[in-house]
Amino acid sequence: MMPSELLEPDQWAAANRTYPPTAAVPGPRDPLLTPYVIEPERAIASGVYRRVVMVFGAQSGKSEAMLDVAGQRLDQRPGPILYVGPNKQFLSEQFEPRVMALLDEAPTLMMKVARGKRMTKTRKVVAGVPFRLAHSGSSTALKSDPAVLALVDEYDEMRDNVNNQGGPLGLVERRGDTYADFVCVVTSTCKRGRVAAVKDETTGLIFWDVAVPEDIESPIWQLWQQGTRHHWAWPCPHCSEYFIPRFNLLRFPLKATPLEAARETFLECPRCGGVIEDHHKTEMNARGRYVAPGQNINRHGVIHGAPPDSKTISFWVSGLASPFVTFGERVAVLVEAQQSGDDAMVQQAVNAGFGELYSPGGGEVPEWMEIKEKSRAATYKRGEVPKDVMYLTMACDVQKHSIPWVIRGWGARASSWLINYGYLRGDTSEEEIWAALGDLVSQPIDGVPIRLTFIDSGFRPGKTDTLPLNRVYEFCRRFMRRVRPTKGSASAMRTPLIFSKIEVSRKDGRAAKYGLELVRLDTDHWKSWVHERLRWPEDHIGGWHVFKGVDDDYCHQLVSEARLKQPTGRIEWVQRSRDNHFFDCEAMQAAAGYLLNVQRIPLQKSHDRNKDGVGTQPETPSEVVSAPEAPPAPPALTRGRRIRRIVRSSYLGA
Numbered sequence: 001m002m003p004s005e006l007l008e009p010d011q012w013a014a015a016n017r018t019y020p021p022t023a024a025v026p027g028p029r030d031p032l033l034t035p036y037v038i039e040p041e042r043a044i045a046s047g048v049y050r051r052v053v054m055v056f057g058a059q060s061g062k063s064e065a066m067l068d069v070a071g072q073r074l075d076q077r078p079g080p081i082l083y084v085g086p087n088k089q090f091l092s093e094q095f096e097p098r099v100m101a102l103l104d105e106a107p108t109l110m111m112k113v114a115r116g117k118r119m120t121k122t123r124k125v126v127a128g129v130p131f132r133l134a135h136s137g138s139s140t141a142l143k144s145d146p147a148v149l150a151l152v153d154e155y156d157e158m159r160d161n162v163n164n165q166g167g168p169l170g171l172v173e174r175r176g177d178t179y180a181d182f183v184c185v186v187t188s189t190c191k192r193g194r195v196a197a198v199k200d201e202t203t204g205l206i207f208w209d210v211a212v213p214e215d216i217e218s219p220i221w222q223l224w225q226q227g228t229r230h231h232w233a234w235p236c237p238h239c240s241e242y243f244i245p246r247f248n249l250l251r252f253p254l255k256a257t258p259l260e261a262a263r264e265t266f267l268e269c270p271r272c273g274g275v276i277e278d279h280h281k282t283e284m285n286a287r288g289r290y291v292a293p294g295q296n297i298n299r300h301g302v303i304h305g306a307p308p309d310s311k312t313i314s315f316w317v318s319g320l321a322s323p324f325v326t327f328g329e330r331v332a333v334l335v336e337a338q339q340s341g342d343d344a345m346v347q348q349a350v351n352a353g354f355g356e357l358y359s360p361g362g363g364e365v366p367e368w369m370e371i372k373e374k375s376r377a378a379t380y381k382r383g384e385v386p387k388d389v390m391y392l393t394m395a396c397d398v399q400k401h402s403i404p405w406v407i408r409g410w411g412a413r414a415s416s417w418l419i420n421y422g423y424l425r426g427d428t429s430e431e432e433i434w435a436a437l438g439d440l441v442s443q444p445i446d447g448v449p450i451r452l453t454f455i456d457s458g459f460r461p462g463k464t465d466t467l468p469l470n471r472v473y474e475f476c477r478r479f480m481r482r483v484r485p486t487k488g489s490a491s492a493m494r495t496p497l498i499f500s501k502i503e504v505s506r507k508d509g510r511a512a513k514y515g516l517e518l519v520r521l522d523t524d525h526w527k528s529w530v531h532e533r534l535r536w537p538e539d540h541i542g543g544w545h546v547f548k549g550v551d552d553d554y555c556h557q558l559v560s561e562a563r564l565k566q567p568t569g570r571i572e573w574v575q576r577s578r579d580n581h582f583f584d585c586e587a588m589q590a591a592a593g594y595l596l597n598v599q600r601i602p603l604q605k606s607h608d609r610n611k612d613g614v615g616t617q618p619e620t621p622s623e624v625v626s627a628p629e630a631p632p633a634p635p636a637l638t639r640g641r642r643i644r645r646i647v648r649s650s651y652l653g654a
Contacts, residue, residue, distance in 0.1 A: 004075050004108050009041040012075065013068040016106040024324065031068070034061035035285050036232045036317045043313050044069050044149075047181040051173075051312040053223045054187040057319025057355030062187045063095075066151045067102050069185065070131065075108045078127035079148035079179070084172055086157035088135045095153070096121060096133055142171040148179040155188040155220045169223075188220035192347065193357035194576040195221070196368060196556070197246070203296040206244055206270065207231055208316065214578040221357055227314030228307040230292045232321055234284040238274030240299040242289065245318045247354045250331060258336045262328035267320065278326045285321060319355040330354065343564065360562045360574040366534040368555035375550040377538065382547045385409055385446035386417050391596055392445060394453040395588035396437065397581045398428055398461065398472055403437060404581035407445065408589045410598040416533075416589070418546040419445055421554060421582060429462030434475050441479060450482070452596060454519065454588040457485040473502070476516055485516060486588055488523040492571070496525040497591050519591070524571045526587040528563060533590075541603065557582040 007015065010031035017029035031038055044052050056062040070081055083099075085091040103113050103126065114125035124131040132145055136158035150172045152158075158168045169186065176182030193216035198209040210225050233242045243249075245267065252265040267276040276284075291297050292307035307313075320327060330353045337345035347358040380386050389409030396405045403424040409417045424440070426433035441453050457472045476485045485502075499517045533544035546554075560580035561573045593599075 006076060007072065008038075009045050009065075009068040009072040010038045012072040013064075016071065016075070016108055017068070017102065018105050020101075029064075029068075032286070033323055034064075035288060036290075036315075036321055037061050037065040037068075039230075039290050040313075040315050041065055041069055044183055044185055045072060047183055049311060049313040050183060051223075051227070052183060052185045053220065053227050053312060053314035054185070055190055055220055055224050055314070055316045055355060056187065057317070057322060058189060058352035059324045060317060060319060060322045060355070063098070063153065066153065066185060066187065067098060070099075070149070070151065071102050071106055071109060073149055074112070074126045074129070074131065075106070078129045080129050080145055081131045081149045081151070082145065082147035082172065082175055083131070083133050083151045084142065084153065084158075084168060085133070085135050086154040087137060090154070091133055091135045092121060099124065099131070099133065136168040142168060143175070145175065146178050147172075147175045148182055150176060150182075150184040152184065152186045153188070155186050155223070156191045156218055157188070158219075160219075186220065186223055189351050189355060190221045190224075190357050191218040191351060192359065193218050193221055194359045194560075195225075195357055197248075200293065204271070205231075205233065205242070205291060205297075206246075207293045212578060215576075216357070218357055223312070224314040224316060227310050227312030228292045230290040230307065230313070230315045232315070232317040233289055233291045233297060234321075235287050235299070235301065236269040236271055236274055237276060237280045237283065238269060239272035241269075241271040242291070242297045242299075242301075243270050244291075245320045247318075247320075247350070247356055250320075250327060252328075252331050252335075256335060258332040258339075261335045262326075262332040265328040265331045267327055278328070281321070281323060285323065288321070290315060317355060319353050325353075341565075359576045360564055366531060366559055368552070368559050371534060371546060371550065371555040371558055372552070374538070375546050375548055375555075378546060378548040380417070380547055382549060383420055383445065384547070385419060385448050386411075386545075388412065388415065389417055389419075389448065390601060391451045391593075391598065392419065392448050393589055393592040393596065394441060394450050395585040395592060396453065396455045397584045397588075398456055398459050399581065400459070400461070401425065401427060403428060403433060404585060405437075405440065406582055406585035406589060407450065408586075408593070409448070410593045410596065410601070412601045412603045413541045414593060414599040414601075415541060415543050416545065416593065416598075418550070421585070427461075428471060429467055434471055437475065438478065441483060452592050453479070453483040454486045454592045455483060456584060456588065457487050457518070473516060480516070484519050486519045486521055486591070488521050488584075488587075490523060492524065493520065493522040496522040497594060519595075521588065521591050523573065523587070524563070526590045527561065527573060527583070529590045530558070530583070530586045531563070534558065542599075553579070554582050558586060559583075 013029045013031055019026050019029065025033065040052060040054050043049060054062055054065070070083070073079060073081065083095065085095055103109050103124065109126060112127040113119070118125050122133040130145055134142055136142070152169060152172055155169070160167060173184050176184065193211065195211040195215065196209045197206050199206045207229065208231070213222060216222050231244045233244050235242050249267050249270060250265055251268050252261045256264065268274070269276055287301055289297055289301050289303060291303060294308060295303055295305040297303050319330060333353055334346070334349040337349045343360065350356055350358040385392070386409065388411040391410045392407060393410065394405060394407045396403050405424065406421040407419040409419050411417070424433050424436050441450055455472055455476060461467070461471045472485055476483045498520045500520060501515050502518045536542060536544050556577060557579050560577045560583050561575050564572050564574050
């Protein structure tokens with residue numbers, strides 16, 4: 001009849017739980033083996049937060065943490081508990097045996113269990129209160145009993161809508177409306193999504209940024225970023241500065257076999273560059289701390305500042321922190337998955353192994369921070385035309401209510417400089433926005449006119465029954481000398497750029513006396529060209545430059561798609577985030593520069609522009625590095641055939 005001593009969940013588990021000899025780590029439960037579960041367990045027991053979200057990798061101890069919390073609550077403050085698993089099989093074959101082991105191994109719970117007919121597979125009665133086990137596919141089970149503590153496991157595996165009754169989390173949380181101290185715990189490994197890591201310039205810590213909901217397919221990650229966003233941080237064994245471990249800090253040979261990767265992988269400290277190996281993990285975990293954006297931590301592990309104000313406390317732990325799996329073993333699984341070419345295996349290795357969102361093609365796509373670094377190192381400002389620019393080109397991506405545009409300058413050997421970019425806002429079926437685009441196309445920049453403009457004609461503004469006139473083609477007819485309509489091809493083309501004749505109809509329905517030349521673009525070729533140039537060394541000829549002060553939106557859009565090769569050999573570009581307009585514009589820019597033959601512009605020491613802003617060649621031959629010139633087209637050829645021959649010869653020569 002003596003009441004149990006009041007203990008925190010981790011302390012209660014250490015005193016009452018014992019693993020059998022068949023367990024991976026037999027003997028008394030040691031929460032310090034996975035110290036990152038201690039703070040979440042105590043946050044759950046405190047009742048301060050109504051929702052606790054934990055995003056962990058596989059084999060990180062999150063299920064044991066939920067058993068600690070359930071056992072401590074049943075023993076010291078009995079109240080109804082509801083556990084929700086992803087499916088019936090998981091519930092009956094995996095979790096229910098672990099619940100029975102908990103009830104049988106804890107001395108303080110053993111005598112409080114009602115056995116016999118009162119015990120079923122999905123309902124245990126402990127200390128006079130029910131511990132119900134339900135799966136997310138049953139709306140009846142989710143709505144049956146009230147609960148003071150709800151445990152939702154593997155949330156990302158659950159259905160969005162349960163029998164048209166609503167989401168499982170909403171149904172579960174309604175079970176706690178009658179309890180003032182109700183707490184809902186949600187755990188899972190994450191799935192797909194696109195999120196950036198952002199450095200806090202004050203603390204030097206790199207946190208996961210808050211992504212727009214459209215970029216996140218993982219429900220648990222959406223819940224996590226709505227909360228306090230606590231990250232598990234380690235102290236470097238060399239410099240003692242704290243950092244947040246994640247996959248991009250791992251170092252291993254790029255073309256290593258899985259066995260070589262397992263042997264040669266190590267972690268690099270982002271602060272001092274020190275080599276961190278597996279034998280450092282135990283000490284780093286012991287001194288690890290949770291840090292949220294807005295907080296700072298010193299070398300002694302003392303945290304300053306308050307976390308973000310939220311009713312949800314959320315925790316993220318890298319899979320690298322797991323004491324049961326080495327760095328090399330995590331990487332070996334990923335390398336093997338990549339070599340298999342199975343996208344699902346790669347996703348599983350990233351999600352479960354590292355506890356991070358998987359973005360298709362993420363390993364091959366340049367990250368947006370690389371573009372940001374280019375911007376910080378730039379020597380010219382927005383709207384300035386560097387002296388080495390000979391031509392300006394423009395690219396526009398037509399949308400329903402806007403026209404995103406990019407202006408780029410070209411120099412020797414296809415070197416290029418971003419001059420400006422932006423949006424024209426308005427209904428693209430109306431004339432006003434096209435008049436504004438006409439002014440933009442016609443206006444020189446820093447004295448240099450725009451030589452060529454590409455406009456994507458894949459989207460037609462307005463409905464044909466109410467607006468027979470095609471605004472895109474009509475605009476191209478007005479500026480036929482320097483504006484070309486384009487359309488991308490999803491399948492591979494014989495050459496990356498070809499011309500085809502199109503006839504444009506007037507408002508009265510009669511065919512125009514002359515047509516337009518539509519430029520067909522090999523989408524894979526030009527998007528791949530842009531991603532190759534993003535990582536081009538700044539000091540090499542053919543560099544791809546941006547001006548100082550480029551904003552994050554532009555940077556994010558340029559890495560918004562990833563190139564994937566399907567098992568059939570077909571190339572597919574997968575969208576990783578919501579907006580990709582500037583990436584489409586830059587792909588058209590690459591094609592526009594190619595059409596102007598910028599890859600054959602000779603190297604020169606200096607470059608002068610005449611009064612019209614047009615580039616001039618050096619006057620002395622010594623200033624020019626010898627380079628093959630494209631042969632001029634025969635005078636007898638028509639203009640259309642001449643352009644096609646130049647394009648064909650340029651492509652073969654390149």
